[in-house]
Amino acid sequence: MSDCKIVEVKNVSFKYEKEWAVEHVNFSLDKGQFVALIGPNGSGKSTLVKLILGLIKPTVGSIQVFNELIKRFNNWQEIGYISQKSNSFNAGFPASVLEVVKSGLVSRLGMFRFLKREHTQKALEALKVVEMEEFARSSIGELSGGQLQRVFIARALISAPSLLILDEPTVGIDAKHVTDFYDLLGRLNKKTGITLLMITHDIDTITKHATHIACMNKTISFHGTSDEYNQYNEQDLKPSYEHMDQQLIRNNYVEVTS
Numbered sequence: 001m002s003d004c005k006i007v008e009v010k011n012v013s014f015k016y017e018k019e020w021a022v023e024h025v026n027f028s029l030d031k032g033q034f035v036a037l038i039g040p041n042g043s044g045k046s047t048l049v050k051l052i053l054g055l056i057k058p059t060v061g062s063i064q065v066f067n068e069l070i071k072r073f074n075n076w077q078e079i080g081y082i083s084q085k086s087n088s089f090n091a092g093f094p095a096s097v098l099e100v101v102k103s104g105l106v107s108r109l110g111m112f113r114f115l116k117r118e119h120t121q122k123a124l125e126a127l128k129v130v131e132m133e134e135f136a137r138s139s140i141g142e143l144s145g146g147q148l149q150r151v152f153i154a155r156a157l158i159s160a161p162s163l164l165i166l167d168e169p170t171v172g173i174d175a176k177h178v179t180d181f182y183d184l185l186g187r188l189n190k191k192t193g194i195t196l197l198m199i200t201h202d203i204d205t206i207t208k209h210a211t212h213i214a215c216m217n218k219t220i221s222f223h224g225t226s227d228e229y230n231q232y233n234e235q236d237l238k239p240s241y242e243h244m245d246q247q248l249i250r251n252n253y254v255e256v257t258s
């Protein structure tokens with residue numbers, strides 16, 4: 001499963017104007033992994049994701065996606081992205097769930113060319129994957145936060161990406177539905193082999209679902225399997241946010257452990 005590097009970040013640092021937001025990051029994502037990226041507020045997680053998406057360029061270092069340097073990569077359909085902003089989607093927008101999912105084809109087909117019957121079929125299939133097909137004809141405004149996130153995943157899945165990146169997708173979803181949502185992502189990852197990279201603050205629950213955990217505080221201070229992360233925890237070495245702060249201050253950055 002892990003024969004192909006989906007993302008390879010090599011010694012990347014990035015600064016916005018004067019402040020370094022990301023420092024000396026070495027990080028890779030292998031095919032089929034479900035990686036949770038955790039770390040305190042302002043630790044550079046979203047910045048790392050923006051770098052991987054090519055939205056900003058590294059100040060130092062290089063990034064490859066699907067074995068290609070990011071500046072040469074143009075197959076962006078391979079990457080689905082669900083941003084933090086999707087949580088603030090205008091629920092009053094007059095569209096059905098099906099229409100929202102089909103809009104995921106706009107970047108591939110252009111506006112107004114996603115209305116064919118085969119595209120409706122694809123949208124229904126994507127909704128089935130996220131267990132939301134019964135809501136296809138509902139208005140998007142009728143859905144709960146958790147249901148809305150599933151619809152956004154379906155919208156991302158309709159163009160069949162190999163990598164799906166999610167930036168704090170559970171903000172505003174109640175605890176019970178957060179677990180259901182992570183269960184769904186875990187099933188999606190196992191069934192389809194899609195690679196997942198997700199920023200989250202749900203440190204306590206995410207190890208049950210993700211295959212790997214990466215901890216960030218400007219640099220990557222820990223990157224290993226969820227079991228390795230739990231062992232770290234048992235030895236009372238869990239890279240809690242406070243611990244990560246101290247490490248960062250002491251060492252400036254800490255070597256990746258895997």
Ligand SMILES: Nc1ncnc2c1ncn2[C@@H]1O[C@H](COP(=O)(O)OP(=O)(O)OP(=O)(O)O)[C@@H](O)[C@H]1O
Pocket residue numbers: 016017019020021039040041042043044045046047048
């Ligand atoms: N557009 C920007 N211009 C200037 N500074 C920025 C910008 N975006 C982020 N920063 C700064 O870069 C640092 C890293 O921010 P980033 O959003 O990547 O962290 P994060 O770990 O994703 O935080 P959170 O968990 O709160 O979303 C922070 O100090 C932040 O204030």
